[in-house]
Structure formats: structure tokens, C-alpha cells
Amino acid sequence: MEPEKKKRKLVDVNTKLAIVKHLSEGHSIRATADKFGISKGTVQAAKENRESILNKAESNHSLSKARIVEQSEVNVILWRWFASARVKGYPISGPILQAKAKQIANELGVEGGDFSASEGWLHKWKERNNVRSYKISGESGNVDLERAEQWKSTLKSLLLGYDLKNVFNMDETVFFRALPDATLNHAKQSCNGGKQ
Known part of the structure; x- marks a missing residue:
């Protein structure tokens, strides 16, 4: 009966870096393989490719730090x-x-x-x-009284020629394209809206 082959285990850059560090601390290839649960060949390959592993780890660190x-x-x-x-x-x-x-x-x-x-x-x-x-609860802000007076005179001129029975108070219906009535806000601040 043939001995079972171990499945190859993929080793990421961080693990390879840890292997290189463990080896540099004076541990043997066998001890390192046992510690990480990988083959001696994988440890040997990491040892041989030490410089490229260190360079790759440094470039990955720099990229993530930049992000x-x-x-x-x-x-x-x-x-x-x-x-x-x-x-x-x-x-x-x-x-x-x-x-x-x-x-x-x-x-x-x-x-x-x-x-x-x-x-x-x-x-x-x-x-x-x-x-x-x-x-948003309520409106805040000051009404521009001067502009309101100007609008009153403009409104009178717009209504000339219309019978009063055809003049309606639309009030808030003009807000169909208004800003949203909910907002994101800091949890400790009051949440009032501005004038529509």
C-alpha cells in the first residue's frame, strides 16, 4: 500500500515572512516546518527566497499604508x-x-x-x-422680510386679471421638489432643517 501524499498547502506572504523570521532566530528547518504545519520543502523554499519575500512584504505594507x-x-x-x-x-x-x-x-x-x-x-x-x-423637525432660519415684501407686490401684479375664485393657497404643495425631510446628523447635535 502506497503512503498517502500530503496535500500541498498554499502559504501566504505573511506566513512566509513569519517562516523567514523564525529561521533567522536560529530555528532549524524541521522545527519551523513543525511549528507552521507545513512541509520542509516549503520552509526550504522560503529560506532560499528570503530576499524576494522580504521585498514583497515591504511593498505590500507600503501599498496598504498608502491606501x-x-x-x-x-x-x-x-x-x-x-x-x-x-x-x-x-x-x-x-x-x-x-x-x-x-x-x-x-x-x-x-x-x-x-x-x-x-x-x-x-x-x-x-x-x-x-x-x-x-x-428633520421643524424649520430654522430667519425669513428675509425685505424679500417677502417685494414678493407681496409682485404677487399682486401676477394676480391682476384673475377672478378671486380662481386664486388658491397652495402653501406647501410647491415643495414637491424640495430637499429631503430626513438627514444624517451628529448624534449629539440638534437636527433642524433650513427654510424651504
Whole structure:
């Protein structure tokens, strides 16, 4: 009866790096193979390719570090924009945030494959910044009285020639294309909308 062949085990760069480190600490090939549960041939190959493994690990580390730096820049700039927009009373939704994040990433030159303003990214961004979705309660802001007086005189001239029975108060029906009535907001701030 033939002895069973061991299945080849794929070893990632981090494991190869750990193997190289273990060998450099003075451990034998056999001891290293036993520790990592791999064949002596795999350990021998890692030993022979030590330089390329170290170079590959360093380049992977640099790439991931660069991505983190670029993405954190996007997050910081997005937070500043978000805070500024909310102070002005603009309602901000998830899709608006995602579009703005993509715009910021493009302006910073972050490559498309390195940054994606996905639903998962949005969820994590909101958690990190303690941002929640709220229904906007009421309007805030001052009415421009001068402009309101101008509108009264303009309205009178627009109504000339119409019988009063054909003049209706439409009030809020003109808001069918208005801004959303819910917004993302920092959890510890009041959530009021601006004037429609």
C-alpha cells in the first residue's frame, strides 16, 4: 500500500515572512516546518527566497499604508464638508455623502480601485463619526422680510386679471421638489432643517 501524499498547502506572504523570521532566530528547518504545519520543502523554499519575500512584504505594507493614508484624507475632508453643510442647515443623505466622498477621492487623485464609497464604507464612516439618520423637525432660519415684501407686490401684479375664485393657497404643495425631510446628523447635535 502506497503512503498517502500530503496535500500541498498554499502559504501566504505573511506566513512566509513569519517562516523567514523564525529561521533567522536560529530555528532549524524541521522545527519551523513543525511549528507552521507545513512541509520542509516549503520552509526550504522560503529560506532560499528570503530576499524576494522580504521585498514583497515591504511593498505590500507600503501599498496598504498608502491606501490607509489616502482614505483617511478623504474621511477627514468629508467630515469637514459634512459638518459645514449641517451647520448651514443642508440635509445630507447617504447617497449625497457617497457622491461627495467619490468627488473628494478623485480630486485627491485616489485611484478608483483603492477607494470605493460603498454601503459598507458609509456604515463604518457613520459609526466612526457618531452620525445617525434623523427626521428633520421643524424649520430654522430667519425669513428675509425685505424679500417677502417685494414678493407681496409682485404677487399682486401676477394676480391682476384673475377672478378671486380662481386664486388658491397652495402653501406647501410647491415643495414637491424640495430637499429631503430626513438627514444624517451628529448624534449629539440638534437636527433642524433650513427654510424651504
